[in-house]
Amino acid sequence: MARGWRVTLGLLCCLSAVACGATAPRTGGKIVITVNGQAPQTQAFERRIFDEDAAAFEAAHPDIDIQPREGFMDPKVFSAKLASGQLEDVFYVYFTDPAQIIARRQAKDITDQLRGLPELKPGLLDFFTDDKGRVYGLPTANYSMGLLYNRVLFARAGLDPDRPPTTWEEVRAAAKKISALGNGIVGFADLSKNNQGGWHLTSWLYSVGGQVARRDGAGWKADFDNDKGREVLRHLRDMRWTDGSMGDKQLLEAADVQRMMGAGQLGMYLAAPDNIPPLVNQFGGSYNDYGMAPMPGGRGTLIGGEGYMINPKASPEKVRAGLAWLRWRYLDPDRIEGNLKRYADLKQPVGLPISPFSDIYAGAVREKQEALKAKYATVPVRNYQSFVDAKLKGGVEPPNAQRVYAALDSLMQAVLTDRGADVDRLLAEAETKVNSALAQAG
Structure with missing residues (x-):
């Protein structure tokens, strides 16, 4: 950390x-x-x-x-x-x-x-x-990580595309309105296999002030079989089963939700900004149609x-x-402008919160970078500005992250595919698996 x-x-x-x-x-x-x-x-x-x-x-x-x-x-x-x-x-x-x-x-x-x-x-x-x-x-x-959303579907559902959800309750409410549009449109989707479910569950936990693991002497211990873990899983279960705003198709991975979003069939999902270009280049979307917001909850992000x-x-x-x-x-801050111009000249997207400008600077250099990004932008910078401006506490991936995520996949899968899933039992079982993975990390 x-x-x-x-x-x-x-x-x-x-x-x-x-x-x-x-x-x-x-x-x-x-x-x-x-x-x-x-x-x-x-x-x-x-x-x-x-x-x-x-x-x-x-x-x-x-x-x-x-x-x-x-x-x-x-x-x-x-x-x-x-x-x-x-x-x-x-x-x-x-x-x-x-x-x-x-x-x-x-x-x-x-x-x-x-x-x-x-x-x-x-x-x-x-x-x-x-x-x-x-x-x-x-x-x-x-x-x-943040909340990637479809501005077109927001507008169609009567939501303000310039005011994306800032809490998980607002995400839930927006997802219900978007799903009510019908024609197979899904309000919110999440990943749950190939270790991607565990990765996203970690992001959820950070967003509500929780964590996957904590320091324990020289090692690490799992730390999600608690109120924070139950809060996240209950919210996920409510959207899936009570609201029906996550659709019937589950066990999704990144390509699945990107395809849905690119086709205009999905309202929101959790993502890093590098998800945006594939929506356009691989799945036929438009940069004008998407927005990026900070992680709901406001307590942190992965x-x-x-x-x-x-x-x-x-x-x-x-x-x-x-x-x-x-x-x-x-x-080298002196190379920022040249890189931005080069990308624009080569018909690459400029204005997204991804390369050619790394999100590593602070102070005057960051201000310079943001001004130059707006100058050379080829996509609507304002669609992503709330994400760029956010100052959430950042939590890094846990040790032995891929094994930890594999263990956490089972939590996501159970809650999303079994209406009667026993959350308390699932959390306890997952902590045992995660502790084993953490012990191997040294």
């Missing part, structure tokens, strides 16, 4: 010089660094952007040679790659990875090579910081994100070169 510290210059020393190309050149050649995060060839646009950035960086830093590698973080092979010398010099991680990597001394301490970072959102650097305040990586992107760390075996020169690359590509 993020501790909410602000990035302070006292913690960090010397990145501003690195970002300006002040790496010490190698005698007789360039400093060569391998970096992962390159998209596969099947993702042509994302790969193009990565490769263009690598070429532009090398032009600005002629003493550094970037050697891209496809792929991201695979925990199953990470330790083996490190031990065999195959791990990249600069490697991608999710926010759930750094704590264990730091504990195992599998990343470089970069504290003494950092200085002059732009102001970041409170807590993000904490994912890469140990209990002594030493820093082992940098955040490069952040997301949070956050996630990504960043990069440095191979613990990297030489000082490779460390400096790697940090120069990270700062230039991901943490």
Whole structure:
């Protein structure tokens, strides 16, 4: 869990010089660094952007040679790659990875090579910081969950598309009105299989001030067999069985609700902003038809994100070169406008709360980013502004998240498919399974 510290210059020393190309050149050649995060060839646009950035960086830093590698973080092979010398010099991680990597001394301490970072959102650097305040990586992107809704169906149901629900009771009321439109339209849908149900249940719990797990000494314990857990499941059961606003088809996953939303048959579902482009590109929707609001309940939201760390075996020169690359590509406020213009010129959506602007900045840089986003917008920014402006407490994914989510899937499935589901028994059984998963996380 993020501790909410602000990035302070006292913690960090010397990145501003690195970002300006002040790496010490190698005698007789360039400093060569391998970096992962390159998209596969099947993702042509994302790969193009990565490769263009690598070429532009090398032009600005002629003493550094970037050697891209496809792929991201695979925990199953990470330790083996490190031990065999195959791990990249600069490697991608999710926010759930750094704590264990730091504990195992599998990343470089970069504290003494950092200085002059732009102001970041409170807590993000904490994912890469140990209990002594030493820093082992940098955040490069952040997301949070919210309520994705269909503005057209809101209007048809007599709801104000510019005033989306802010409480779960308001979600329930809106879902009933939308479902009353008939013709197979569903007011609200949620996921319940392939670990996605557990992921969304975690988001629900955070939104009402609950949690999936709590610290217990050096480990973790499940913490949802309580009033918060019952509150969430009762609300879900009421919408499904009392109101009939969730439809009869259950055991859904992300592609199912995206298809429903893209076809204009769904009013609302929980999602991160990266769900919006597939609604348009894969399922025939329109950016004008959707809105994004903060998580109902107002008590919190599930956050996630990504960043990069440095191979613990990297030489000082490779460390400096790697940090120069990270700062230039991901943490340079002077590149915001150019990136936005590039995306607009390439007919990519600009104005959504997703790339090319990472949701990591605070203060004046964030204000600058939002102003430029409005300037170059190709989609209606106001549809998503309440989500962007929200300041909800963020909770990260639990340890061993996928096994935890698999255990929680059963809760969602039972409540959504069995009118007489015993919520108390289901919660107790799920806590036993989750405790087993947490114990394996160490």
